[in-house]
Amino acid sequence: MSAFPATRAFESATIVLPVVNETYSLVETVDSILKTSKPDVRELLIVVCEKTTRESMATIEELRARLGKLVVVHHQKLKFLGGAMREAFGLARGSHTIMMASDLETDPVLVPRLIAEARAHPDAVVTVTRWHSQGGFENYSGIKLVANWIFQKLFSALYWTKLTDMTYAYRIFPTKLLQAIEWEELRHPLLFETVVKPLRLGVQVIEIPGFWRARTEGESQNTFARNFEYFRIGLRVRFAATHHLLRNRHLKHQNMNVPSEHRV
Ligand SMILES: Nc1nc2c(ncn2[C@@H]2O[C@H](COP(=O)(O)OP(=O)(O)OP(=O)(O)O)[C@@H](O)[C@H]2O)c(=O)[nH]1
Numbered sequence: 001m002s003a004f005p006a007t008r009a010f011e012s013a014t015i016v017l018p019v020v021n022e023t024y025s026l027v028e029t030v031d032s033i034l035k036t037s038k039p040d041v042r043e044l045l046i047v048v049c050e051k052t053t054r055e056s057m058a059t060i061e062e063l064r065a066r067l068g069k070l071v072v073v074h075h076q077k078l079k080f081l082g083g084a085m086r087e088a089f090g091l092a093r094g095s096h097t098i099m100m101a102s103d104l105e106t107d108p109v110l111v112p113r114l115i116a117e118a119r120a121h122p123d124a125v126v127t128v129t130r131w132h133s134q135g136g137f138e139n140y141s142g143i144k145l146v147a148n149w150i151f152q153k154l155f156s157a158l159y160w161t162k163l164t165d166m167t168y169a170y171r172i173f174p175t176k177l178l179q180a181i182e183w184e185e186l187r188h189p190l191l192f193e194t195v196v197k198p199l200r201l202g203v204q205v206i207e208i209p210g211f212w213r214a215r216t217e218g219e220s221q222n223t224f225a226r227n228f229e230y231f232r233i234g235l236r237v238r239f240a241a242t243h244h245l246l247r248n249r250h251l252k253h254q255n256m257n258v259p260s261e262h263r264v
């Protein structure tokens, strides 16, 4: 028996959209998701921080005016992208949660496919791979591509898995699993942590192919040097005792489970 609650069926999806400098990319992401998957979407959980630009905030206000309660805006307290995701995981109300970006590097056209897979495999994590003949990279720098390939080979061997892309942060999870795991990273390595911890806990991880295309708006919050920090969490989790990967039954940050816009 697993040490976290099982998820027997897909009911609805929380879509997590972290935003720093996106405007039209965010709108296109939202419109594409609603066009294909609106009945399955419980909420669009937009996470903003002090770096989020005025233009992005104005765009989010327009979305909120247009879409009403479907849009939930959360001002993160923890820092960085990992902090944004971790708080969103605690707030998600759908049976499943989709982790993606709002810069169009995670193609929103794949959302219905992710949901279909979650319906068929409600207890699994479904993740997108760019290292597949039907997927790929467009405008990814040469050196990053080589480093990425080597990293995938190393960690798929270390974790004894056939997964081909463990670093693309485009996935659907059972929300109960996200809320049961003890998360550690605050920056981009959290994205990698979200696949290695489920793997260590024995959760099935399924891949579907997809294309990564470089953003046309704003710039990334990640630096090349920081990619090396992925090794630390990858190695630590590989050799950790599995009960250390799960949270206590009594949540440590209970007050975080209320979106900041609703908090009094
Ligand atoms: N709320 C919030 N969003 C963030 C933060 N950092 C990045 N994001 C958003 O998260 C998404 C992914 O982040 P990027 O900085 O583009 O990084 P990436 O594409 O995953 O990484 P690279 O491929 O290495 O550039 C984007 O939509 C960002 O705007 C943050 O600290 N807080």
Ligand SMILES: [Mg+2]
Residues within 6 Å of the ligand: 101, 103, 105, 215, 220
């Ligand atoms: Mg990006």
